[in-house]
Amino acid sequence: VNDLPKIMTTVRIRPFIKDGKPQGFKISNMKAGSMLQTMGFQNEDVIKGINGQDIHSPEDVMKLYNTLKDSKFFTISILRNNQLKTLNYKVR
Secondary structure (H helix, E strand, C coil), X not given: XXXXXXXXXXXXXXXXXXXXXXXXXXXXXCCCCCHHHHCCCCCCCEEEEECCEXXXXXXXXXXXXXXXXXXXXXXXXXXXXXXXXXXXXXXX
């Protein structure tokens, strides 16, 4: 997770807009074997929030990334096939 630029070369992430409002970020074009795929993400997943905090802008993502990069546990809320799911992670 410490090499965010490298991770971003393995996936396309773009804003997800619904009813004219930002609703998170949509994952697509994920390379096989990428870190995000290993973490359980799938193409077309929409990342909605991290640790209960909604994300709507790149600024939200960077703020959360900076506060979580040394965390040992975090959760990510996603929308997959129109169903909300929570992915739980423990960093070793």
